[in-house]
Amino acid sequence: MSSILDDDDFGGLSLSQRAMMAARGPVGTPWLDGLNDAQRRAVEALDGPVLMLAGAGTGKTKALTARIAHLIHSGRARPNEVLAVTFTNKAAREMKDRIGRLMGQTLEGMPWLGTFHSVCVKLLRRHAELVGLRSNFTILDTDDQIRLLKQLILAANMDEKRWPARQLAGLIDSWKNRAWTPEHVRGADTAHFDNRGSELYAAYQDRLRTLNAVDFGDLLLHMVTIFQRHPDVLQQYQRWFRYILVDEYQDTNTAQYLWLRLLAQGHRNICCVGDDDQSIYGWRGAEVGNILRFEKDFPGAVVVRLEQNYRSTEHILAAASGLIAANRDRLGKTLWTADKGGEKVRLIGHWDGDEEARWIGEEIEKLYNGSHPLAKNRRNTRSKTHEQEFERRVKNQLPPMLPEIPPDTLLSDRRIFGDIHTRGLLLKQYGLEDRSSNVEALFQSFMLGEITILVRASHQMRAFEDRFLTIGLPYRVIGGPRFYERQEIRDAMAYFRLAVSPDDDLAFERVVNLPKRGLGDKAQAVIQTCARQAEAGLVMGAKAALQQGAIGGKAAGALRAFLDGIGRWHAAVLENADHVRLAETILEESGYTDMWLADKTPEAPGRLENLKELVKALESFENLQGFLEHVALIMDNDKDQSEDKVSIMTLHAAKGLEFPAVFLPGWEDGLFPSQRALDEGGLRALEEERRLAYVGITRAEEICTISFAGNRRVYGQWQSQLPSRFIDELPATRVEVLTPPGLYGGGFGAATQTGFGSLEARATKADVYNSPGWKRMESRASTPPRPKARTVTTVDSLAFGVGDRVFHVKFGYGEVIDLEGDTALIEFDKAGSKHVKAGFLKPAVGLDDVPF
DNA sequence: CACTACCAAAGCGGG
DNA sequence: TTTGGTAGTG
Numbered sequence: 015m016s017s018i019l020d021d022d023d024f025g026g027l028s029l030s031q032r033a034m035m036a037a038r039g040p041v042g043t044p045w046l047d048g049l050n051d052a053q054r055r056a057v058e059a060l061d062g063p064v065l066m067l068a069g070a071g072t073g074k075t076k077a078l079t080a081r082i083a084h085l086i087h088s089g090r091a092r093p094n095e096v097l098a099v100t101f102t103n104k105a106a107r108e109m110k111d112r113i114g115r116l117m118g119q120t121l122e123g124m125p126w127l128g129t130f131h132s133v134c135v136k137l138l139r140r141h142a143e144l145v146g147l148r149s150n151f152t153i154l155d156t157d158d159q160i161r162l163l164k165q166l167i168l169a170a171n172m173d174e175k176r177w178p179a180r181q182l183a184g185l186i187d188s189w190k191n192r193a194w195t196p197e198h199v200r201g202a203d204t205a206h207f208d209n210r211g212s213e214l215y216a217a218y219q220d221r222l223r224t225l226n227a228v229d230f231g232d233l234l235l236h237m238v239t240i241f242q243r244h245p246d247v248l249q250q251y252q253r254w255f256r257y258i259l260v261d262e263y264q265d266t267n268t269a270q271y272l273w274l275r276l277l278a279q280g281h282r283n284i285c286c287v288g289d290d291d292q293s294i295y296g297w298r299g300a301e302v303g304n305i306l307r308f309e310k311d312f313p314g315a316v317v318v319r320l321e322q323n324y325r326s327t328e329h330i331l332a333a334a335s336g337l338i339a340a341n342r343d344r345l346g347k348t349l350w351t352a353d354k355g356g357e358k359v360r361l362i363g364h365w366d367g368d369e370e371a372r373w374i375g376e377e378i379e380k381l382y383n384g385s386h387p388l389a390k391n392r393r394n395t396r397s398k399t400h401e402q403e404f405e406r407r408v409k410n411q412l413p414p415m416l417p418e419i420p421p422d423t424l425l426s427d428r429r430i431f432g433d434i435h436t437r438g439l440l441l442k443q444y445g446l447e448d449r450s451s452n453v454e455a456l457f458q459s460f461m462l463g464e465i466t467i468l469v470r471a472s473h474q475m476r477a478f479e480d481r482f483l484t485i486g487l488p489y490r491v492i493g494g495p496r497f498y499e500r501q502e503i504r505d506a507m508a509y510f511r512l513a514v515s516p517d518d519d520l521a522f523e524r525v526v527n528l529p530k531r532g533l534g535d536k537a538q539a540v541i542q543t544c545a546r547q548a549e550a551g552l553v554m555g556a557k558a559a560l561q562q563g564a565i566g567g568k569a570a571g572a573l574r575a576f577l578d579g580i581g582r583w584h585a586a587v588l589e590n591a592d593h594v595r596l597a598e599t600i601l602e603e604s605g606y607t608d609m610w611l612a613d614k615t616p617e618a619p620g621r622l623e624n625l626k627e628l629v630k631a632l633e634s635f636e637n638l639q640g641f642l643e644h645v646a647l648i649m650d651n652d653k654d655q656s657e658d659k660v661s662i663m664t665l666h667a668a669k670g671l672e673f674p675a676v677f678l679p680g681w682e683d684g685l686f687p688s689q690r691a692l693d694e695g696g697l698r699a700l701e702e703e704r705r706l707a708y709v710g711i712t713r714a715e716e717i718c719t720i721s722f723a724g725n726r727r728v729y730g731q732w733q734s735q736l737p738s739r740f741i742d743e744l745p746a747t748r749v750e751v752l753t754p755p756g757l758y759g760g761g762f763g764a765a766t767q768t769g770f771g772s773l774e775a776r777a778t779k780a781d782v783y784n785s786p787g788w789k790r791m792e793s794r795a796s797t798p799p800r801p802k803a804r805t806v807t808t809v810d811s812l813a814f815g816v817g818d819r820v821f822h823v824k825f826g827y828g829e830v831i832d833l834e835g836d837t838a839l840i841e842f843d844k845a846g847s848k849h850v851k852a853g854f855l856k857p858a859v860g861l862d863d864v865p866f
Numbered sequence: 867c868a869c870t871a872c873c874a875a876a877g878c879g880g881g
Numbered sequence: 882t883t884t885g886g887t888a889g890t891g
Binding site for chain 2: 129132470536665729
């Protein structure tokens with residue numbers, strides 16, 4: 015073995031691995047147990063190219079992990095000779111866990127099981143010099159990238175308003191996804207960005223090289239470049255990685271495809287798993303063509319179709335299959351399930367988005383209560399989680415069930431019902447049955463964590479958040495801005511980066527004047543000039559500027575203090591000082607903590623909390639360097655998992671997940687499929703939207719509810735729209751149309767079932783139109799909805815008095831405790847007490863915001 | 867240099 | 882509607 019492959023991840027067997035290999039033999043092979051025929055074929059076809067077409071819920075991860083276990087156990091490869099790539103850290107983690115469980119504790123991690131990016135980082139660090147980098151390069155995230163590009167745009171004398179850095183970033187990203195270096199783009203692509211796209215791209219890559227930095231796209235691009243230009247290096251890895259496995263192959267872009275193809279060229283032991291029907295990342299550079307072309311790329315490939323679905327009931331699966339059948343470009347699969355019957359997909363129309371949110375809220379309450387007719391039919395009862403939840407409730411002496419909430423309950427009381435502690439009072443007042451001891455009902459009911467709402471676009475989430483805050487329904491938004499993307503965290507990280515490497519110019523720029531030190535644009539320009547003159551980094555430039563007296567007065571003092579700080583922190587890093595303490599010191603000494611302490615905005619306390627959490631997160635790392643290295647690639651924020659909450663997320667974020675009950679709101683033309691897909695993308699884009707719809711429906715195990723609204727407020731403007739064309743494409747026999755909800759107050763539970771679905775195979779939408787409730791709504795459609803009072807009224811502080819109920823967009827409802835000028839102290843029902851500007855408050859409203 | 871006022875734009879988002 | 886960025890002012 016050459017020196018290229020000379021370290022732990024390529025080394026010989028560890029003791030435990032040897033032990034494991036030795037144990038091979040007639041002992042059991044648990045990973046082969048419980049596989050169906052197709053899965054077994056996919057697991058046992060070890061050599062040569064294999065394409066595993068795995069439909070939704072067909073046990074793809076099971077097959078994939080069994081295959082790895084089988085590979086290792088059969089002695090074909092050692093754990094560190096298997097390359098297995100995924101797209102997300104979550105998927106990688108899950109695979110690691112499952113393999114560990116399959117093979118027992120003896121398996122010492124597989125170093126080459128990870129995301130495309132994390133594997134590439136490891137490889138690139140070894141060969142950085144081949145693309146003009148040092149092996150300790152930093153990985154820029156999107157934020158850094160944009161700021162860098164902005165500088166380049168300005169330097170090129172372009173109007174940054176007409177040519178926004180974001181757009182350039184997208185352009186460069188798309189080139190990198192196709193594995194195009196600046197040389198490829200030059201000449202080939204001049205039409206973009208005022209004809210200067212390729213020029214700026216080249217400048218950007220140069221700049222990155224000087225900064226010894228890469229962006230995410232570079233990780234793959236550089237590796238492809240290295241493999242193409244250095245056959246000797248490529249050969250080493252072709253030999254080393256004896257088996258290659260790829261998850262979610264339909265999501266690979268061209269760069270990833272090339273990278274894989276180069277590595278697999280020798281032995282062709284590559285196994286790709288994917289589902290062309292779930293390709294939903296075309297806008298991010300994914301090429302469905304990669305999976306459609308697999309058999310051409312790898313002649314003689316074994317193709318295995320996993321078609322037995324273990325997730326959804328028959329009706330749900332059939333509805334999804336019927337929908338996706340409208341796509342032309344697909345390999346085609348026939349999913350089936352042994353789980354016959356179950357509930358049909360439910361379809362309901364609403365007057366507007368708020369009513370949709372209200373209806374779904376009520377549905378969820380009923381599912382949770384066990385009072386929903388469908389909850390009572392539950393088939394998947396007595397899952398382990400239910401038993402655990404039951405035990406938890408008993409142990410904490412919490413009533414296991416929420417009471418059934420009468421439909422005419424006042425809005426203000428609903429909130430209290432939602433609060434498990436104060437609910438008892440209302441039980442009496444409303445004369446409700448105490449279902450505390452009703453174990454059967456508990457098992458029939460749904461836990462909140464079993465329920466999800468999947469939206470097309472993130473702005474749809476707000477209606478649900480507003481509503482759930484109001485009725486006190488615990489929810490969790492998945493995939494919002496992540497922890498490490500928050501401003502305060504990124505600021506703090508910039509300080510840490512400076513401490514580790516003072517020549518990190520991007521970090522320097524981010525925090526020179528944060529908190530405000532009087533080092534504004536002018537001072538920074540001087541520093542830049544000095545740095546350029548000295549051909550050195552900004553820290554050196556700043557020192558030079560001070561020496562030359564180019565910066566004087568107050569600014570000089572502040573700059574000197576800042577530089578001293580960096581020097582001190584860097585020295586501490588070099589001395590291996592306790593990094594947690596150091597981090598705290600940095601945040602203190604730099605004045606960053608004080609900045610937020612002095613900040614009066616309602617977000618400030620939360621930001622301080624986050625900073626504390628950041629420092630706490632440091633504890634699990636050896637030092638600051640290790641932490642920074644880790645964070646660039648893994649930015650998970652998976653805390654808060656323990657509480658039982660409804661989850662709200664986008665359809666994209668839901669891929670790979672499953673839930674017993676799924677709500678799919680907003681199925682309207684223009685929203686889903688999105689207007690952009692309808693306008694620009696042609697058939698291709700429409701088919702991708704349809705796949706998204708397919709992904710949505712196939713997330714559901716037992717209950718799937720699709721809904722649409724006739725009117726919706728988009729960016730403050732009311733818009734009317736038609737139900738989604740995808741609704742027409744659902745096979746009518748698999749759909750149950752609910753009449754629109756009753757109008758005032760109650761009646762939500764009274765939604766009757768219209769008999770339909772025998773003659774016309776695709777008449778679903780028309781049926782909704784013809785249902786009596788929709789007629790009523792339609793007659794109202796000529797009058798555009800009036801904006802509700804609470805959304806247009808702005809009120810100054812004088813309009814409130816102590817004790818008033820108020821509403822805040824972020825924090826929900828609360829009570830005024832104190833007033834001081836334009837600032838009010840509010841005790842929020844859900845968010846605790848906070849000082850907020852009165853301008854953010856609106857008077858609380860009760861039921862009078864119901865339309866009609 | 868910092869603060870305020872006004873204006874434009876707003877897709878899904880992993881690493 | 883909200884958010885972020887820029888231009889103009891104190």
